[in-house]
Amino acid sequence: xxxxxxxxxxxxxxxxxxxxxxxxGKTVKMRxxxxxxxxxxxVVFVILRKSEGLVQCVYEDTAASGPAxxxxxxxxxxxxxxxxxxxxxxxxxxxxxxxxxxxxxxEESAVEVTGQVVAEERAPFGYELRLSGIEILSEPDEIxxxxxxxxxxxxxxxxxxxxxxxxxxxxxxxAKFKIQEGIVRGFRDFLMSQGFTEVHTPKxxxxxxxxxxxxxxxxxxxxxxxxxxSPQFYKQTMxxxxxxVFEVAPVFRAxxxxxxxHLNEYVSLDFEMGYIDGFEEIMAMETGFLQYTMAxxxxxxxxxxxxxxxxxxxxxxxxxxxFDKAKELVAEKYNRRIRNPxxxxxxxxxxxxxxxxxxxxxxxxxxxxxPSKKRPFYAMDxxxxxxxxxxxxxxxxxxxxxTGGQRIHDYQEIxxxxxxxxxxxxxxxxxxxxxxxxxxxxxxxxxxxxxLTMRLLGEQNVxxxxxxxxxxxxxxx
Amino acid sequence: xxxxxxxxxxxxxxxxxxxxxxxxGKTVKMRxxxxxxxxxxxVVFVILRKSEGLVQCVYEDTAASGPAxxxxxxxxxxxxxxxxxxxxxxxxxxxxxxxxxxxxxxEESAVEVTGQVVAEERAPFGYELRLSGIEILSEPDEIxxxxxxxxxxxxxxxxxxxxxxxxxxxxxxxAKFKIQEGIVRGFRDFLMSQGFTEVHTPKxxxxxxxxxxxxxxxxxxxxxxxxxxSPQFYKQTMxxxxxxVFEVAPVFRAxxxxxxxHLNEYVSLDFEMGYIDGFEEIMAMETGFLQYTMAxxxxxxxxxxxxxxxxxxxxxxxxxxxFDKAKELVAEKYNRRIRNPxxxxxxxxxxxxxxxxxxxxxxxxxxxxxPSKKRPFYAMDxxxxxxxxxxxxxxxxxxxxxTGGQRIHDYQEIxxxxxxxxxxxxxxxxxxxxxxxxxxxxxxxxxxxxxLTMRLLGEQNVxxxxxxxxxxxxxxx
Numbered sequence: 001x002x003x004x005x006x007x008x009x010x011x012x013x014x015x016x017x018x019x020x021x022x023x024x025g026k027t028v029k030m031r032x033x034x035x036x037x038x039x040x041x042x043v044v045f046v047i048l049r050k051s052e053g054l055v056q057c058v059y060e061d062t063a064a065s066g067p068a069x070x071x072x073x074x075x076x077x078x079x080x081x082x083x084x085x086x087x088x089x090x091x092x093x094x095x096x097x098x099x100x101x102x103x104x105x106x107e108e109s110a111v112e113v114t115g116q117v118v119a120e121e122r123a124p125f126g127y128e129l130r131l132s133g134i135e136i137l138s139e140p141d142e143i144x145x146x147x148x149x150x151x152x153x154x155x156x157x158x159x160x161x162x163x164x165x166x167x168x169x170x171x172x173x174x175a176k177f178k179i180q181e182g183i184v185r186g187f188r189d190f191l192m193s194q195g196f197t198e199v200h201t202p203k204x205x206x207x208x209x210x211x212x213x214x215x216x217x218x219x220x221x222x223x224x225x226x227x228x229x230s231p232q233f234y235k236q237t238m239x240x241x242x243x244x245v246f247e248v249a250p251v252f253r254a255x256x257x258x259x260x261x262h263l264n265e266y267v268s269l270d271f272e273m274g275y276i277d278g279f280e281e282i283m284a285m286e287t288g289f290l291q292y293t294m295a296x297x298x299x300x301x302x303x304x305x306x307x308x309x310x311x312x313x314x315x316x317x318x319x320x321x322x323f324d325k326a327k328e329l330v331a332e333k334y335n336r337r338i339r340n341p342x343x344x345x346x347x348x349x350x351x352x353x354x355x356x357x358x359x360x361x362x363x364x365x366x367x368x369x370x371p372s373k374k375r376p377f378y379a380m381d382x383x384x385x386x387x388x389x390x391x392x393x394x395x396x397x398x399x400x401x402x403t404g405g406q407r408i409h410d411y412q413e414i415x416x417x418x419x420x421x422x423x424x425x426x427x428x429x430x431x432x433x434x435x436x437x438x439x440x441x442x443x444x445x446x447x448x449x450x451x452l453t454m455r456l457l458g459e460q461n462v463x464x465x466x467x468x469x470x471x472x473x474x475x476x477x
Numbered sequence: 478x479x480x481x482x483x484x485x486x487x488x489x490x491x492x493x494x495x496x497x498x499x500x501x502g503k504t505v506k507m508r509x510x511x512x513x514x515x516x517x518x519x520v521v522f523v524i525l526r527k528s529e530g531l532v533q534c535v536y537e538d539t540a541a542s543g544p545a546x547x548x549x550x551x552x553x554x555x556x557x558x559x560x561x562x563x564x565x566x567x568x569x570x571x572x573x574x575x576x577x578x579x580x581x582x583x584e585e586s587a588v589e590v591t592g593q594v595v596a597e598e599r600a601p602f603g604y605e606l607r608l609s610g611i612e613i614l615s616e617p618d619e620i621x622x623x624x625x626x627x628x629x630x631x632x633x634x635x636x637x638x639x640x641x642x643x644x645x646x647x648x649x650x651x652a653k654f655k656i657q658e659g660i661v662r663g664f665r666d667f668l669m670s671q672g673f674t675e676v677h678t679p680k681x682x683x684x685x686x687x688x689x690x691x692x693x694x695x696x697x698x699x700x701x702x703x704x705x706x707s708p709q710f711y712k713q714t715m716x717x718x719x720x721x722v723f724e725v726a727p728v729f730r731a732x733x734x735x736x737x738x739h740l741n742e743y744v745s746l747d748f749e750m751g752y753i754d755g756f757e758e759i760m761a762m763e764t765g766f767l768q769y770t771m772a773x774x775x776x777x778x779x780x781x782x783x784x785x786x787x788x789x790x791x792x793x794x795x796x797x798x799x800f801d802k803a804k805e806l807v808a809e810k811y812n813r814r815i816r817n818p819x820x821x822x823x824x825x826x827x828x829x830x831x832x833x834x835x836x837x838x839x840x841x842x843x844x845x846x847x848p849s850k851k852r853p854f855y856a857m858d859x860x861x862x863x864x865x866x867x868x869x870x871x872x873x874x875x876x877x878x879x880t881g882g883q884r885i886h887d888y889q890e891i892x893x894x895x896x897x898x899x900x901x902x903x904x905x906x907x908x909x910x911x912x913x914x915x916x917x918x919x920x921x922x923x924x925x926x927x928x929l930t931m932r933l934l935g936e937q938n939v940x941x942x943x944x945x946x947x948x949x950x951x952x953x954x
Contacts, residue, residue, distance in 0.1 A: 003794040004757070004843060007671065007765035012752070014672060031752040032720075033917065051672060051720040108915030110752065110886075137752065140915030141888035165714040165911050174718050181675045194484065195491060195528060198658045200744045200926070202945045203680070203727050204693070204704075206952045216681070216695055218704075220741075221733070221949050227681075227695075227704075234945065237642040237954075241651050243509075243528040250680050250726065256698070264697075267677045275489070275508040275587065275614065280481065288484040317480040366481060409587075411618035430954030434642050438585030438617030440510065449677070468679045468711065472698050475683045477714075477907035 012112055015052035018127060023117040030055060030129065031137070033169070034109045036149040037102070044102045046131065047149070048113060053303065054171065056123035057113050059131040061099040097133055108144060108169075110137040148173075157461055164468060164477045175304040176465055180453045182301045184248055186293025187269045187447075193292075194285065196271060197242040201234035203227060203250065207427075216254045227252035230446060232378070233431040235272040236407060239442045240434050246271040251446075258472045260461045261399060263450060265470040272444030279380075279390040279406040282443045283320060283366050286394060286402060290315040290364070308457055313363040313396075319356055320366035323388070326352045342371040342387075353398025363455075368392040370405075377417050380406040380443075390443075396455040404445025411435035489589055492529035496602060500594040507532060507606065508614070510646075511586045513626040514579070521579045523608065524626070525590060530780065531648065533600035534590050536608040538576040574610055585621060585646075587614040625650075634938060641945060641954045652781040653942055657930045659778045661725055663770025664746045664924075670769075671762065673748060674719040678711035680704060680727065684904075693731045704729035707923060709855070710908040712749040713884060716919045717911050723748040728923075735949045737938045738876060740927060742947040749921030756857075756867040756883040759920045760797060760843050763871060763879060767792040767841070787934055790840040790873075796833055797843035800865070803829045819848040819864075830875025840932075845869040847882075854894050857883040857920075867920075873932040881922025888912035 012029040013021070035049035048055040105111075115129030146155060146163055148170040153160065160167040168174055188198065204220060205228045215226040231247050238245040251268040273285065294312045297305060305312065321329070324341065330351040331338050339345075344352075344367075356365040369388040372381055379389040391405025408414045414435055418425055425432055453465040463469040468477055489506040490498070512526035525532040582588075592606030623632060623640055625647040630637065637644040645651055665675065681697060682705045692703040708724050715722040728745040750762065771789045774782060782789065798806070801818065807828040808815050816822075821829075821844075833842040846865040849858055856866040868882025885891045891912055895902055902909055930942040940946040945954055 001837065002797045004760045004764045004797050005794045006768055007761050010754075016672075031917075033717075033915065051674065106915070110915065110917030112752075137918055138886050138916060141913045144914050163910070165717065165907055166914050168715075168718045177676065178674065178719075180677075184675060184677075185669075192662075195493075197528065197655065198661060199654070199944060200657075200661075200727070202742055202947050204729065204742050204947055204952070216697065218693055218695055220693070220952055221731075223952055225952055238645075238944075240510075240642065241645045242655075250677070252681065254698075265679055265681050275589075277487075283481045284484050287481045291483055317482045320479045320481050360478065409615050430642055433640070433954075436618045437621050437643050438510065438583070438587065439615060440508075440587030441614055467676060467715075470679050470681055475681070475697055475700055475702055477910075 015050055015055065015125060018055075018117065019125060024119055024127075025117065027114060027116050027132065028129070029112055029114050031110070031112045034105050034107050034111055037105050037107060039103050042099070044099065046102060046105060046113070046134075048111070048129075049149075049169070049171070054124045056120070056128040057115055057131050058128055059097070059099065059102050097131070102131070102134065105134070105136075106139055106143070107149065108140045110139075111135060112137060157463060161463060161469065161474065162477075168467065172307060175307045176453065176457055176459075177467060178304045179297065179301050179308070179310070179457065180449065180465065182297045183293055183449065183453060183456075184267075184269070186296045187248065187289055188246070189296070190289045190292040191244075191246045191271055191285075194244065194288070196244040196246045196273070197238075199235070199238050199242075199245045199247050200249070201228075201231045201238070201247060203252070214254050216252050229253055230268065231270050232376075232446075233428070235270055235444060236378070236439070236442065237431070237434050239272050239274040239444075240439055243275060243440070244271070244273045248449075256472055260463075261451060261454075263462055263466055263469055263471060266451075266466065267449040269447040269449055269452075270444065272442060274440040274442040276406065276441055276443055279368075279392065279404070279443050280320075282404050282406070282445055283318075283368075283392060283394075286404070286445060286447075287315065287318050290318075310457055313456075314361070315364060317362075318364045318366055318394075319360050319362050320368055320392070321352075321356075322369045323367050323371065324369070326355075326365075326367050330355050342373055349395055349400060350398035353395050357397070363397050365395050366392050367395060375405070377421050377423060378407050378414065380408050381417075394445075394447075396452065399451060399455055401452045401455060402445050402447045404443065406441070406443035409435065409439040409441050492527055492532065492602060495532075495594065495604060501596055501604075502594065504591060504593050504609065505606070506589055506591050508587070508589045511582050511584050511588055514582050514584060516580050519576070521576065523579060523582060523590070523611075525588070525606075526626075526646070526648070531601045533597070533605040534592055534608050535605055536574070536576070536579050574608065579608070579611065582611070582613075583616055583620070584626065585617045587616075588612060589614060634940060638940060638946065638951065639954075645944065649784060652784045653930065653934055653936075654944060655781045656774065656778050656785070656787070656934065657926065657942065659774045660770055660926065660930060660933075661744075661746070663773045664725065664766055665723070666773070667766045667769040668721075668723045668748055671721065671765070673721040673723045673750070674715075676712070676715050676719075676722045676724050677726070678705075678708045678715070678724060680729070691731050693729050706730055707745065708747050709853075709923075710905070712747055712921060713855070713916070713919065714908070714911050716749050716751040716921075717916055720752060720917070721748070721750045725926075733949055737940075738928060738931075740939055740943055740946055740948060743928075743943065744926040746924040746926055746929075747921065749919060751917040751919040753883065753918055753920055756845075756869065756881070756920050757797075759881050759883070759922055760795075760845075760869060760871075763881070763922060763924075764792065764795050767795075785934055790933075791838070792841065794839075795841045795843055795871075796837050796839050797845055797869070798829075798833075799846045800844055800848065801846070803832075803842075803844050807832050819850055826872055826877060827875035830872050833872075834874070840874050842872050843869045844872060852882070854898050854900060855884050855891065857885050858894075871922075871924075873929065876928060876932055878928045878932060879922050879924045881920065883918070883920035886912065886916040886918050 012031045032048035032050040036047040038045040042061050044059045046057040112135040114133035115131045120128040207224045218225040247270045356362045370391045372389050375389045379391050382388045393400045394402035450462050450465045454462050489508045509525035509527040513524040515522040519538050521536045523534040589612040591610035592608040597605040684701045695702040724747045833839045847868045849866050852866045856868050859865045870877045871879035927939050927942045931939050
């Protein structure tokens with residue numbers, strides 16, 4: 001009987017191994033995509049693209065460098081193999097590596113190179129490989145229609161998105177989503193350290209009270225269903241179970257806005273926490289998340305931050321200002337008339353961001369006490385003035401990246417608020433159950449991952465920071 | 478200007494703090510839900526439910542124990558407050574804690590208790606709190622209709638699911654999902670250690686080649702769309718970008734099966750890896766994940782494992798057997814006739830599981846080389862016998878918990894296979910793009926999180942290990 005015992009070390013090495021091991025002067029194997037072939041005449045540079053970055057390989061056609069080999073694909077059945085250099089002699093199907101073979105390497109081929117590690121400060125990572133062999137693992141059928149191996153692809157967003165499966169191979173494009181990975185890691189790791197439990201709640205939901213024109217409708221075995229706009233009801237429910245919970249999952253919004261900041265499907269970073277003394281604790285938790293995450297990015301994602309020239313924002317303290325006060329401040333400083341005291345226009349959001357950047361040097365600002373009319377029924381009204389709620393948005397360089405607040409936890413109170421809004425409790429009975437049988441004071445927030453990434457990277461369109469964006473006109477790739 | 482500086486230590490303490498700090502003899506505050514009130518006459522036990530477990534609090538009505546206090550809610554405006562015991566004197570709105578007050582505490586109230594920490598080996602965690610004060614933070618409106626505070630709820634699955642938002646508060650119920658959290662943590666942490674990148678791919682997809690009757694259809698701004706059955710195309714695409722990727726996300730299957738092992742929405746643990754030498758590497762990576770995860774569960778989730786009496790399986794090695802061979806083995810040992818050599822019946826799966834348990838003491842078995850007919854078009858056929866594929870399922874105690882395998886990476890080869898199946902390349906052009914422009918040899922797998930959890934915990938129905946299961950008849954809670 002054959003048994004599988006776990007992961008075995010492969011013969012080829014990663015960039016981390018190259019950097020942490022003692023390989024100088026030794027012959028190693030590395031696998032990756034042929035990112036670029038630079039033909040300098042007698043010297044050819046082959047740039048290997050690996051997940052961790054680019055590796056410079058060089059082939060010189062001199063007697064001194066010894067004969068190198070190429071194998072695989074078309075050459076697999078070539079005669080005269082198994083000869084020469086000891087460094088790669090274990091592959092019996094190899095033939096002599098010629099300059100012409102290397103020059104004819106197709107970009108985007110998957111290869112295994114064999115070469116000697118030499119310190120070279122001008123190369124990425126400080127090392128290059130002096131090639132003695134190349135094995136072709138697979139070859140493309142056609143030549144790339146766009147220059148993904150340029151450091152900056154001077155291509156329109158439309159063109160990049162149409163070719164997304166390929167354009168993401170550009171090292172700057174993929175660096176964005178590596179940083180996005182870091183944000184999600186930071187969110188999870190920080191919340192776990194704070195006693196939160198991770199949950200997975202359903203995305204197909206029955207038509208509920210939050211529904212409306214902005215939901216995607218679904219036929220669920222002849223029942224009316226919709227795609228969840230938010231895990232709101234479920235995460236509150238789970239506070240009754242674990243006190244503090246979080247979820248990282250897609251949410252779906254059928255909004256017809258086709259703007260630079262809207263997506264119809266996005267990743268929402270949600271948390272909800274019980275036993276709070278006020279909604280300030282939620283803002284404090286978010287600030288803690290940002291502090292932890294910026295430190296994590298600085299530690300583990302510096303390569304990508306440098307590549308994209310990202311300067312991490314200072315999040316040691318974040319100003320908090322009331323909604324009505326914020327409107328006054330920008331009206332005064334920027335000579336604006338307040339048209340509607342209970343609404344915030346996108347331009348006002350931008351100006352609030354600008355105000356706090358100019359006055360306090362902060363990229364972030366919490367805007368608190370949003371008007372009740374603008375918040376869902378479950379938001380807790382401010383006991384001191386019921387026209388406002390114990391809620392907040394977090395603006396990052398003038399863009400809302402978070403909505404959060406304290407929720408009603410008392411059964412009678414939520415029933416009253418629903419009645420005032422003409423809502424029927426029977427529609428959301430299983431949600432209301434949690435209040436009927438007891439819920440601690442609680443609150444939470446939702447962060448739009450793509451928007452947070454967009455602002456952090458200084459991108460102008462949220463589609464730049466979604467792997468495969470969904471908008472009103474885009475369902476593919 | 479007000480600033481938010483990050484997370485502040487709260488006055489009340491967690492169970493971890495209680496266990497790691499030096500609190501014996503000291504008076505502390507703890508917050509939680511009133512899980513149970515046990516009235517023993519002159520002594521009353523109040524069991525506090527916190528996310529980490531139950532905390533025993535005790536109140537004795539003797540002069541020796543000193544006067545205790547109760548406050549909050551109805552008592553908030555009571556006269557005669559601010560007297561007595563120094564331990565809780567900072568709350569000026571408190572009144573004397575009387576035996577009758579404690580006896581009338583409603584279960585599922587959210588409270589803050591004040592009490593002295595005393596070592597007590599019969600109490601959970603080895604400590605109890607001698608109560609001197611209770612502050613009620615919120616109260617339920619009605620008494621619970623089911624006894625969630627019993628260790629085992631002797632309730633039908635149907636009843637538990639109907640009351641899911643509440644029944645999950647039972648400590649055994651919630652322990653299941655804590656273990657599930659551990660599995661997901663293990664998956665992510667292990668793969669990150671192996672150089673994988675986490676990705677987030679869209680769940681609303683255009684109607685593609687994998688579609689059929691088993692998909693949930695959606696109207697996407699007057700375009701035909703469906704909910705993703707699997708991140709298959711996207712994770713393969715991302716191998717071209719990061720070499721190794723994983724995703725933890727919901728998948729949607731409109732299957733009409735209403736069985737104990739099917740869900741219409743579940744969490745899929747997916748990974749995909751490039752530059753493989755064979756599909757055995759994928760099985761090795763999954764074995765590595767299981768080894769890492771079982772060790773993680775033993776380290777961080779022992780309390781939950783003990784509560785549910787779970788014995789972790791031995792995953793030091795997992796047998797692998799060919800599909801056709803496995804059929805023969807069980808036919809021989811259990812006197813079964815092979816009806817269809819190219820299909821595996823659920824009963825056969827169970828018998829294969831039993832065979833490898835009996836013969837090799839293994840709870841897991843990889844069944845390899847599934848027939849091509851049973852695998853999707855992108856599966857790589859075995860070059861030695863094209864009727865079979867380089868693919869596998871992982872069975873856990875006779876249930877399929879994983880499907881995986883090597884994929885075709887050559888453009889012409891995938892076109893040929895599609896043609897043979899009568900598929901139109903134009904339908905999935907953006908997926909085929911990755912092969913046209915070059916893909917390394919690669920493969921991967923998808924693991925059903927709820928099924929893996931179900932088998933690990935010895936549950937008989939997959940609904941037991943889904944927080945809010947979706948099946949043909951269930952769309953709520």
